[in-house]
Amino acid sequence: MTVPHNIYIHVPFCISKCNYCAFFSRACACPNWNKYESDIINEILYWAKLLGRVQVPTVFFGGGTPSLMPVQTFEKIMSVLNSAFCIQSDCEITLESNPGTIDYNKLVGFINAGVNRLSIGVQSLDDNKLKFLGRRHNVTDAMTLIGFAHKLNLRTSADFIYGLPGETTDTVIQLCKKINSIGLTHCSMYELTIEPNTPFGKMNLDMPSNDEMANMYNAIYETLNLTRYEVSNYSAPGNECRHNANVWDGQPYIGIGRGAAGRILIDEQWYEQRGAGMQFEKISNTDRAIERVITGLRTKRGVYLDTDVQKILNMQYVHAHPELLNITNNERISATNRGMLVLDEVILNTVG
Numbered sequence: 001m002t003v004p005h006n007i008y009i010h011v012p013f014c015i016s017k018c019n020y021c022a023f024f025s026r027a028c029a030c031p032n033w034n035k036y037e038s039d040i041i042n043e044i045l046y047w048a049k050l051l052g053r054v055q056v057p058t059v060f061f062g063g064g065t066p067s068l069m070p071v072q073t074f075e076k077i078m079s080v081l082n083s084a085f086c087i088q089s090d091c092e093i094t095l096e097s098n099p100g101t102i103d104y105n106k107l108v109g110f111i112n113a114g115v116n117r118l119s120i121g122v123q124s125l126d127d128n129k130l131k132f133l134g135r136r137h138n139v140t141d142a143m144t145l146i147g148f149a150h151k152l153n154l155r156t157s158a159d160f161i162y163g164l165p166g167e168t169t170d171t172v173i174q175l176c177k178k179i180n181s182i183g184l185t186h187c188s189m190y191e192l193t194i195e196p197n198t199p200f201g202k203m204n205l206d207m208p209s210n211d212e213m214a215n216m217y218n219a220i221y222e223t224l225n226l227t228r229y230e231v232s233n234y235s236a237p238g239n240e241c242r243h244n245a246n247v248w249d250g251q252p253y254i255g256i257g258r259g260a261a262g263r264i265l266i267d268e269q270w271y272e273q274r275g276a277g278m279q280f281e282k283i284s285n286t287d288r289a290i291e292r293v294i295t296g297l298r299t300k301r302g303v304y305l306d307t308d309v310q311k312i313l314n315m316q317y318v319h320a321h322p323e324l325l326n327i328t329n330n331e332r333i334s335a336t337n338r339g340m341l342v343l344d345e346v347i348l349n350t351v352g
């Protein structure tokens with residue numbers, strides 16, 4: 001029997017591109033939503049035929065800007081998902097959104113059609129920083145959308161970016177205190193990284209040093225009244241993003257849409273899967289175990305030490321560095337707070 005699969009649906013449209021963005025998304029004033037809908041439905045039907053009517057614990061609409069989607073398009077996609085798969089009764093259904101693209105009535109429409117978690121791209125609580133980042137919204141737009149979501153009792157998360165040129169540990173502490181006062185139960189805190197082929201990539205920005213970034217990262221951990229459960233994600237107890245937690249923990253997921261990729265499991269064989277072109281290719285247990293270590297070590301929960309993972313771990317390194325890695329009950333390994341700060345190096349050495 002096929003195990004449960006989470007579903008990620010990519011919505012590749014934005015009104016305009018932000019200055020730091022290297023994600024797969026297209027600036028498009030009027031997307032052809034009919035074409036988008038029929039492409040997504042074709043993909044859903046294809047994977048349902050291949051996998052059967054699998055259980056689905058989570059669906060995540062990511063972008064791009066999924067909140068630009070007409071509610072009717074969302075309803076149509078949800079109804080096809082419901083007939084093609086077994087969407088669990090407590091399925092977590094997340095919609096990524098940007099302030100200014102969704103009003104109260106539209107949000108109610110999404111909720112009526114199944115959304116039970118809203119992730120909001122707030123990015124900053126300072127209008128000048130929002131402008132610098134190339135965001136289209138201001139702080140009032142962001143606070144309005146958070147207010148709507150809270151009023152509608154929606155599980156709500158907000159994304160923020162820190163480490164902008166000129167930012168200090170103090171400004172980041174102020175941001176965290178504001179986040180605490182808003183009463184969010186989940187937020188993601190991303191360090192600004194400069195990607196080539198973005199407007200920021202061509203600007204030779206005077207970025208904070210690595211040490212300053214590390215101090216900001218520690219200040220976030222100490223100031224937010226939420227628990228860090230992944231390297232960039234913080235939540236109140238029980239409010240973790242189930243979709244991401246499942247994927248990081250190594251559960252299978254189907255990626256739907258042109259910018260999406262997944263990992264599916266059929267008869268105990270893992271496949272790398274792509275939404276676009278409906279392609280899938282075998283991956284070895286060793287490669288899948290490496291992926292699980294890479295994502296699992298990003299989480300507080302850590303990686304479950306099954307036989308495949310044990311085969312690829314450098315246990316000598318793990319035992320030699322208790323300041324970077326914890327072993328719990330001989331069952332899981334996870335990064336310590338110090339390990340989280342140098343995670344890339346820890347991962348490289350752990351699977352080396």
Ligand code: SF4
Pocket residue numbers: 013014016017018021022023025063064065098121
């Ligand atoms: S809204 Fe998000 S996906 Fe769209 S351009 Fe900005 S950062 Fe990129």
